[in-house]
Amino acid sequence: MQLRTLIPDDRIQARIKELGQEIARDYPDGTLYLICILKGATIFLADLARAIPRDAFIDFMGIASYGRGKTSSGEVKVTKDLDISLEGAHVLIVEDIVDSGITLNYLTHVLRQRRPLSLEICALLDKPERRQRPVNVKYVGFRIPDEFVVGYGLDYGEKYRNLPEVCILEGE
Ligand code: PRP
Numbered sequence: 001m002q003l004r005t006l007i008p009d010d011r012i013q014a015r016i017k018e019l020g021q022e023i024a025r026d027y028p029d030g031t032l033y034l035i036c037i038l039k040g041a042t043i044f045l046a047d048l049a050r051a052i053p054r055d056a057f058i059d060f061m062g063i064a065s066y067g068r069g070k071t072s073s074g075e076v077k078v079t080k081d082l083d084i085s086l087e088g089a090h091v092l093i094v095e096d097i098v099d100s101g102i103t104l105n106y107l108t109h110v111l112r113q114r115r116p117l118s119l120e121i122c123a124l125l126d127k128p129e130r131r132q133r134p135v136n137v138k139y140v141g142f143r144i145p146d147e148f149v150v151g152y153g154l155d156y157g158e159k160y161r162n163l164p165e166v167c168i169l170e171g172e
Contacts, residue, residue, distance in 0.1 A: 006149060007142055007166040012124070013047065015141050019122065020051025023092065023139065030117065031057060033091045037107070038062045038080065040096035043153035043161070044124045044141075048094060059084050065103050074133070076106035091116040096153045097125040098137055105133035125149065125166065142166075 023032075034056050036045035042060075049058060062080030091111060098104055104121060111119055122139035129146045144166075150156050151163030160167070 002170045003150070003160075003163075003167040004170055005165050006144065006147070006168050007152075009164040012141070012152060012164075012166065016044075016047050016051050016124075019139055019141060020048060020053065023048075023122065024052050024054045027054065027090050027092075031055065031089050033057045033059065033084065033086060033089045033116075034094050035082065035091060035111070036060050036094045037096075037103070039161070040153045040155065041094050041124075044096050045094045048122065057084065057089075061107075063103055063107060065106075074102045074106075076103060078110065086111060086114040086116040089116050090118045091120070092139075093119070093121045095121060095123040097127065097149070098123045098135055099127050099130045101131045101133040101135040104135045104137075108135070124152070125154075 032054065034045060034049055036042060038060055049056060059082045060080065061082055064077050064079050066075045093107065095104060108119060120138040123137050124141035126137055126140045126143050127146055128143060147168045149166050150160035150169050151165050151167045153161055155161045156169055
């Protein structure tokens with residue numbers, strides 16, 4: 001297997017700076033809650049949160065999805081819930097990648113029931129070609145082709161998450 005850089009470190013950081021400014025402009029008042037979906041989004045969350053020049057709360061949620069790939073049943077389960085209530089808050093879900101859309105389609109339904117004032121999604125990567133369920137992603141870092149990517153939080157068998165760039169894993 002071989003790694004080929006798709007998005008270098010400096011381009012990721014520059015785009016995150018832009019996203020941070022855009023988010024700060026869009027949320028002038030009220031508490032902003034950043035909800036990081038474990039584990040892939042942790043690296044992105046760490047950089048994005050520091051690029052948003054306003055107060056923000058941070059919490060984490062664990063999600064497991066089953067039957068992806070060959071048998072896409074679309075079954076999703078919450079494995080770690082939030083510690084905080086979202087009622088009346090501006091909520092921004094922070095994800096590393098939107099692929100089939102199954103995870104975020106499910107998650108937005110779950111979180112909407114908790115009566116946030118607003119609920120939006122910020123994803124570093126979007127693979128629109130792969131979509132099976134509709135998802136409205138307000139903030140997208142990069143739209144990418146249908147390639148298997150690792151790095152900057154994304155893994156292959158838990159490996160490569162700590163790469164500073166997004167790479168295509170070739171020759172699987
Ligand atoms: C990845 C990613 C999203 C989901 C997107 O998580 O972080 O949560 O898949 O895919 P979908 O749009 O097809 O639902 P993964 O299950 O690989 O867990 P991880 O973040 O812990 O690696």
